[in-house]
Amino acid sequence: MDMLFVDLPPVTLALCLMVALLAGIIKGMVGFAMPMVMVSGLGSIVGAEWALAGLILPTVLTNLWQSLRQGRAAAWASVKRFRVFLICGGITLLISAQLVRVLPAHVLLLMIGVPVVIFALIQLFGIKVKLPEDGHHGVEAGVGSFAGFIGGMSGIWGPPTVMYLTAINTPKQDQIRIQGVIYGLGAVMLLGAHIGSGVMRAETLPFSIALLVPALAGTWLGFKVQDRIDQHAFKKATLVVLMIAGLNLIRRGMMG
Template sequence: MSDNSIVMLFLPAELISVHLLAAFAIAALAGAVKGMVGFAMPMILVSGLSLFLPPDIALAGLILPTLVTNGMQALRQGGQAAWQSMKRFRIFLLIGLVFLLASAQLVRVLPQDIMLILIGAPITLFAVLQLFGIAIPISRATPRVEAIVAAFAGFIGGFSGIWGPPTVAYLTALGTEKREQMRVQGVIYGLGAVALLVAHIGSGVMRADTAPFSLLLIPPAIFGMWIGGRLQDRINQVTFRRATLVVLLVAGANLLRRGLMY
């Protein structure tokens, strides 16, 4: 039995050996970026994997690596610190969870071109705003504003696996201290990843033939995250973050192009 035949027994039919190697490289890159700035793994994974996989399989692939790496990020300063962050942002977590679970069911309903546009648009908008230094003028976290941002993040995250941009924009607008922001992102994204897993077991995205693919992406994602963490102390984070935003802008624009030309 050939290598490709063995792969076909356990993975989606769209995956062949060369695609697996490409998926591993994308997962490592996503992990490295996450290790540097604390977010962007789902965006890079879904953008990269969607180049050669259907959106639902790309979404399935990112679920488990995102869950594991966010858990590592959330618990980096210990469980007590993570619990305090959960208490502080409990409204965001609750509202985001509700909207994430609700919108997850859209994966099987939305046409592929619409899904690509809905994923690409927030990525592109976020990258453009950040590159031009446009911030949301929020002086303090009011329950109403927190609920609105959480609803949008959860809605986008449910059908795309991407809820980072509005979350990062919100935390940045609040002037959240760097270490706390990294931890809060890990907590929010980690709990969101748990909800995403549960939601897409129900939606059928995470199933017997897609779960092994997602499992295989965990090691390269962790390896990449380790590299990113090591680089964080050696490379100017502002410069690297700007370069990351350029990459995300290209990725988001590519998803929009595919959606518009589908």
């Protein structure tokens, strides 16, 4: 273990594991926000690139779990329904992932923090954009492309995805499953993209593997308590925490 985490003191690793556990709990309860919580929390402990590498494997497996909770048939139906979103997002994700090693760290922090804060503020103020359920493939392609673009660089594609699903009045249970499908496929592509970019490499892979256990445990706990809490109040509290974390990333990014 010491060889695997030679650059991470025990206290630092313990803090990272706690962030992964918290991210898993929130993920299990509300169906999203794991990348935002992990990249915000880990980015304040180990830096943006390691935070991005660390969240990849936990995001892949927890979203696979979430997407299959209602069975493979339902998950496949979601893939077909949102194929335009997935294709456009996948293309821009693969392209933008290659920019991670080129962009300065403070720019990456800003690109992560700003979407988190905007999303949190929009949700906290109850701003909703209404779209018809069908007949808007152009909008779907645009939102998917934007989600993939910021996702490739930051590991965060949840905000535009959640906003889009909310705008087309997706039922709660369906939305949670669809989010799992979209985020899961995106996370698989992110893994492949960042093997190519060098973010996921021999030094960072063990870190991402180590975060799997607390992330999965947290997700299990989140699923268990999902029906026992006031979802609306908890989501608001979560958004406040995310906004604070996002503002912290912006502060660090502006300090250069």
